[in-house]
Amino acid sequence: MKQAGNATGAAVGVDDGLHTVIERDKIFVNGSWQQSTSDEVIAVINPATEETLAVVPKGTSQDVEAAVTAAAGALESWGASSHDERAAVLNRMADLIDERASDITRTIVSEMGQPERLAAALQTASPAENLRIIASSIEEVVWSEQIAKTSVQRLPVGVVGAITPWNVPLLMICMKVGAALSAGCPVVLKGSEIAPLSSFIFAEIAQEAGVPDGVLNLVSGTGPEVGEALVSHPLVDMVSLTGSVRAGRRVMELAAQSVKRVGLELGGKSANIIFEDADFDRAVADGIADAFRNAGQACGGLTRVLVPERRLAQAAELAVATAQGFVVGDPFDPASTIGPVATEGQRDRIRGYINTGIAEGAALLTGGPEAPVGLDYGFYVKPTVFTGDNTMRVAREEIFGPVVVIIPFADEADAIRIANDSPYGLAAGIWCGEDEHARLLASKLRVGRVRINGSAVNRRAPHGGFKLSGIGREWGRFGIEEFLEYQAVG
Structure with a gap:
């Protein structure tokens, strides 16, 4: 050349x-x-x-x-x-x-x-x-x-x-x-x-x-x-x-x-905490969409979804439906809602994490490590959802791809404990019936930004994190x- x-x-x-x-x-x-x-x-x-x-x-x-x-x-x-x-x-x-x-x-x-x-x-x-x-x-x-x-x-x-x-x-x-x-x-x-x-x-x-x-x-x-x-x-x-x-x-x-x-x-490994009195359907769908934006290549993506134990099955069903609604394909095709990840190494790293999740015993609900159907070239990854616990690598390490882990919690205190049990502290989401209650809970989180009930990000407010973030x-x-x-x- x-x-x-x-x-x-x-x-x-x-x-x-x-x-x-x-x-x-x-x-x-x-x-x-x-x-x-x-x-x-x-x-x-x-x-x-x-x-x-x-x-x-x-x-x-x-x-x-x-x-x-x-x-x-x-x-x-x-x-x-x-x-x-x-x-x-x-x-x-x-x-x-x-x-x-x-x-x-x-x-x-x-x-x-x-x-x-x-x-x-x-x-x-x-x-x-x-x-x-x-x-x-x-x-x-x-x-x-x-x-x-x-x-x-x-x-x-x-x-x-x-x-x-x-x-x-x-x-x-x-x-x-x-x-x-x-x-x-x-x-x-x-x-x-x-x-x-x-x-x-x-x-x-x-x-x-x-x-x-x-x-x-x-x-x-x-x-x-x-x-x-x-x-x-x-x-x-x-x-x-x-x-x-x-x-x-x-x-x-x-x-x-x-x-x-x-x-x-x-970067981060941000938690989206969804409580009993939240608009549950919207909270799960919005949280999955947030985690999958830019093919999951978003530092503040809400990649851990925390839900009450008794509503785990409901959350899993909603998350799968949302994830399967994404269209993976050519970024210049108007139908595509997820394009490739940025590099071959990034694609292989994400697929490696998906295999790690399976090996650790996380339940694979949708997606997986294989190439999306019909996409034999390009750095594409299937939108993937697991259920698991907060000790697994897929719940603790930043994957930087379209991979979400749904984690059950016992009560309010347990939810805050799990959310804070991370080496990162960039962002979080809280969904509950009362904004004021959510703000009280937000003060207990060791993160730099908390969005309440899907609130828009304010670009005049500070962006940054605690801990490894x-x-x-x-x-x-x-x-x-x-x-x-x-x-x-x-």
Whole structure:
């Protein structure tokens, strides 16, 4: 495959003899598109077809050096920019996402597999909305206050290294970069090498929106080389990562060498607790739908369903009916409601967990480890429902696929005990007859967010978790505040 590209960094199609492969051969540093110092590339695989969709640079530590140096050079000026200037840039970026919505949606569907109709909302409209929320949240931050004779002000933490995942690639970029820019911090972004194309689109949008040179920089490559170089760089003041627990531990280990701030969102194994007096049919159906969104590749998915012992059979019947109503298939087919998972390794890992559940004695109600009927290629997994107990690996470990475990509880106290008996603490759901009772129970859960009777997620409220689910919070003013330091004067 010949090299291709242009000075603007725009995607170029290259014919490999079978189909057109998108080639991105530049990184974005100090306001311009530049060649990577590496001649190697990473192949981006379409999870529905198993074909090479694109190639991107397999960058180097030298790329990181250039990007971090540019960001450090922009810190003073961007940190002194007005709140209005920052908000205007974010709002302009949101407008540009809207203008390119169709292209962005199709790109993300091709690189990570969510059905197009659903991706239009989650993968494209939601990032634009998030940028606007962050922009409007800037004035909610208490930037300065007087404590007796001392002035206390909030200042940018410094240069931020942002490392984002593949499951909602553009949304996570907007969450992290939007908040950091709002705080006055320049950013070096490393998008996921599994679904990287949206990070290149984001850099194009930032450039068009007028983000000053050096304030947003994009590098491309693997975690062990580019990611670790970014985390270790002495001019990086804070690292924000969404990823696995293993990745979070490695970031903490490397960041500790220079005592950097870290923000980590590392996943969950969230419980959906359904009590006797709940709208039972709706609670089960909504909970299964939540767990299966984005083919189960959602950190806050409610993958443990807790129900009263005497209603276990009813819950199982409802869950099976809901699960079997999902249509697994081509993400560009309007009939599909679940597409492939992102990678071959992810597919095999999920199927391995399903086999583990069977071996541990969990009752397989629907689904299973086999390929869905008629889908002989592509990284597809059957929507799967088990009943079991909270000691099983399928109930304790994050599977990150369309797999749910229904667990019975004896009484209210037992339900809270089971929900908290997890190494994770990201999210939960509570369904019961009275909202106030649900709120009382929510205060007993060691998780970062609790949804009551199917309430919508509030993107101005904080997102983040306890325990292995990570450190810090995102969304709204809470996300901006993660990138600020206190300074006391007087």
